[in-house]
């Protein structure tokens with residue numbers, strides 16, 4: 001404000017920016033953005049060097065939420081690690097459950113019954129809806145558009161109600177089991193779910209009307225955070241960010257798992273690889289998820305929801321109470337965790353932010369020798385510094401918001 | 413659509429939020445109460461699947477159903493259950509002399525309930541477990557016992573999944 | 577999965593097409609290969625990792641352009657034929673059964689003569705959509721391996737994480753620092769000889785204001 005050089009009559013007003021820089025040169029200002037900044041919805045520290053409003057150098061530091069997930073997994077039985085995976089991406093926990101359990105099932109070679117697969121897809125897509133709504137709402141709020149946040153959070157609440165009815169908890173779901181799911185869906189869930197999802201989608205539609213054509217929102221999103229498709233791939237970015245760059249890489253499509261091969265859905269792709277396309281891809285995935293859930297309800301077969309695999313899946317409770325063999329089996333499985341074959345597997349699922357892979361190395365015991373989580377947020381965060389350097393300070397916030405960095409998953 | 417007039421876009425956005433406002437206002441005028449849940453007086457209606465805090469089932473004779481087999485202790489990922497078994501002359505011969513759950517560590521995951529071969533520990537609908545001290549979050553056997561007829565929602569829900 | 581026992585020397589027709597292509601291209605660089613549980617894996621020597629990675633990335637038929645993951649495994653106490661030796665499996669199970677449930681202290685397994693660590697890369701191709709695992713054994717006394725950041729910039733953070741967790745130094749990495757833990761952290765937590773409940777020395781705060789007397793609470 002009271003900068004004397006501002007009043008210097010010799011200072012050129014505009015047009016010869018370079019000369020102005022030369023004459024008025026001051027050392028770049030160092031700005032610490034985060035770790036607990038309202039716009040970093042996830043604790044991350046971004047150190048920025050600013051020349052005026054321009055970012056000339058930046059460094060991103062993660063790790064504020066490191067809880068030793070992998071170390072913890074090495075000391076727990078396979079089934080005991082499922083609740084920990086809820087805490088990876090806490091805005092779409094069922095997808096993490098599915099990813100972990102499918103990796104362990106691949107290790108054991110278990111085939112899950114079809115009803116279980118459909119239930120997993122239903123739960124997973126509900127989580128994805130909740131995650132996308134939260135991501136869009138939070139990013140809009142960081143750009144000072146507070147109303148869409150309210151609508152989308154309400155939509156997310158509706159999704160969480162469904163998750164709650166499905167598995168008994170809103171965030172710490174612990175829904176999927178190795179070789180099955182914890183419970184069948186309740187009666188009347190189909191009607192309840194479709195009604196809730198449609199209600200949420202009208203809210204998304206309202207948010208869409210508020211955001212998509214809004215000139216302020218578009219100016220801040222369009223053209224910012226650009227990374228060429230080639231760079232996106234080289235940096236290991238996956239998920240909506242990669243698809244916004246025009247690369248149709250969606251694990252549900254390219255390596256169909258569960259029942260995604262039978263479902264009819266589109267993979268929306270963008271073309272400009274900027275924040276606005278990332279937003280549009282997420283917006284376009286929301287109706288796709290709804291259509292997948294409806295298709296799953298239509299195709300949902302009857303039958304058991306748990307694999308009949310005495311190596312790892314705990315026996316049905318009704319038989320544990322009455323029969324000796326199942327009781328012994330229950331004791332063995334709880335106290336030894338189901339002995340895995342020796343080997344190593346990598347299995348990836350499409351989480352809300354990208355490819356969520358679990359790499360499990362087994363030494364033949366009931367505990368994993370190594371359990372590695374390939375977190376999409378971590379890889380998506382790594383080019384952030386490249387994306388924001390050279391841009392404006394104000395572009396940091398939408399870029400960060402559209403990466404949708406989830407601290408629990410990024411820092412594990 | 414994407415190249416619509418910015419002014420129009422802003423106006424349509426304003427119309428969206430005005431519509432929400434008017435709708436809420438008219439509902440409020442008509443006496444709709446569910447804008448917020450006033451917590452201690454009102455409670456959310458929870459689904460039957462709700463996993464609250466783990467409790468011990470108390471049978472009609474006032475004793476626990478637990479036989480101190482220790483499976484829940486094994487299954488618990490956070491090792492928050494402590495059991496000291498003892499013998500009794502009852503039919504089941506064993507009972508937990510001490511059965512403590514450290515609610516500060518418990519994450520309501522429900523694995524103890526799933527491991528129990530006696531349906532002796534179930535997830536209740538109780539979710540209000542705040543306490544003023546860490547010692548207060550250590551629940552002993554006497555605090556954990558809940559009569560079996562109060563746990564009907566949960567046991568019914570569990571029995572639905574018995575044969576899967 | 578039942579074919580694990582004879583996985584050491586797979587017969588030629590059993591080779592999955594991806595592995596065949598990779599072995600054709602890389603030739604003698606591939607020390608060992610295996611296809612189990614639907615995953616294809618090759619082992620290369622760590623001196624050759626850059627060469628192998630460049631070939632895997634640049635060959636138009638392989639085109640592994642997306643580096644999914646870099647991590648390491650600590651094989652402390654496991655023999656070389658860890659994956660095929662059924663006896664090891666039995667021993668592991670027996671030792672797990674013997675462990676008390678709440679084991680907080682550390683029981684160090686004996687060290688074998690084989691390299692202790694393995695660095696694992698997971699690669700995929702956005703064009704051909706195949707996934708390959710590349711493994712390099714790294715000995716304990718010289719835990720270094722060339723960095724692949726020059727090929728995939730995304731390896732930067734992944735290698736930093738591996739360094740943080742396992743202490744494997746990536747040579748040629750532009751900025752090899754800890755990523756999750758603080759600089760003064762002693763040890764590398766995902767090594768098997770780091771106890772889960774291991775304690776760290778308390779760090780004195782040395783920043784600005786450190787000398788000032790503490791304000792009472």
Ligand code: SF4
Nearest residue numbers: 488518519521522524
């Ligand atoms: S609910 Fe989970 S954490 Fe709590 S006591 Fe049971 S097993 Fe342990």
Ligand code: SF4
Nearest residue numbers: 478479481482484528
């Ligand atoms: S598993 Fe059930 S019977 Fe066994 S100790 Fe726990 S509560 Fe008691």
